Structure formats: C-alpha cells, structure tokens
Amino acid sequence: MSANTSPTFVANLFRPRVLLAAIFGGCLGLLVFGLYLQHMKGIEPCPMCILQRYAFLAAGLIALVGALHGPRRTGLRIYSTLVALTALAGGGVAARQTWLIHNPPAIADCGPGLEYMVDEFPLGEALPMIFRGSGDCASVTWTWLGLSIPEWALVAFTGIVIATGIALVTSAREPARGDLGS
16 A cells, blocks of 8 residues: 555545645635636626635635644634535525526626625615626526536535535544634
8 A cells, every 4th residue: 555545644634624724725726716717718707706706715714724723623613613604605605696597587687796786785785686696697607517607616615515524523533622722
C-alpha cells in the first residue's frame, strides 16, 4: 500500500480542519469562476446569483476562520453549524432559481438590479422582490454537463452541507479543549 492510500492519509482528509480549509478553497474557486464568467465572458449575474455569491463568500470566510482557528468540539460545532446554515440559505436561493428556470414566469421582465432594490426599498420589500425572481433569473446563460449555474451552485451548497456534516461527526471524536477550542 502506497503512502497516498494509507489509512492515515485517508483519515487526515476527513479531519475537520482539512474539511473547513477545503470548503474555503471550493468557495474561493467558485467565486473566482463566477467573476471570470462575468468579466471575461460577459455573463451578468441576476439578483439571485448575487445572493448565492454572498452565501459562498460567507460560508468560505467562516470556514477559513474555523480552519485557521483549528478548534475542537464546541468551537468546531459552532463553525460547522454556521457554515452549514449559510450553505442551506444559499442552497435555498439556488433551488428557487432552479425552479424558476424550469418554470419561468409568464411575463419575463428583467426588473431592477439587486443594488437598486436594496438601496431604494426597505429590506422587507426588497427580499420578496429578489426571491420572486425575474425573467433575468429564469434565463439560462451558461451550462456545463447539462446543468446551469444555479444547478451547479445547488450541487456545491449540498457538498458544503455534507462536508460540514462530516466535520460535525468527526468533531465528536475530538478531545475537548477549552471553551471554543482555543
């Protein structure tokens, strides 16, 4: 058995700190790819796409802090839960946009952009407009392997939730060490 396939190598891949670092790397890669599509390929993000970017940014930053901190039990549970909740929120937006793509609105209006809605309307009015989507949010501008951008985002958010679940399960085996693991 080679060193790369030893049980120690595999066990280290599933260490919570490594999983959190991988989540950060994945989120960073997805954000960079989204910016590439926007600035190099001219694909403008809709309001729901921007919300998904914020969710990837938040999940990635929380995961980075957790990976750098390297807490045990309680702290790891807190970081993993926060990352999972952020991914669930982003996944909810991606699922809604996927639904809009497969069931487009009867009237396809592109509507105002996210920045305009947040600047001009109270948050209580802006959020329903964002989640209602628009013709822009229901159009498919890019696919890979038959999946659109929000479908790939949903896959990624699901992977993040699974990874945080693994981190939570493995945290039960970590020895306790202080309040937040410091």
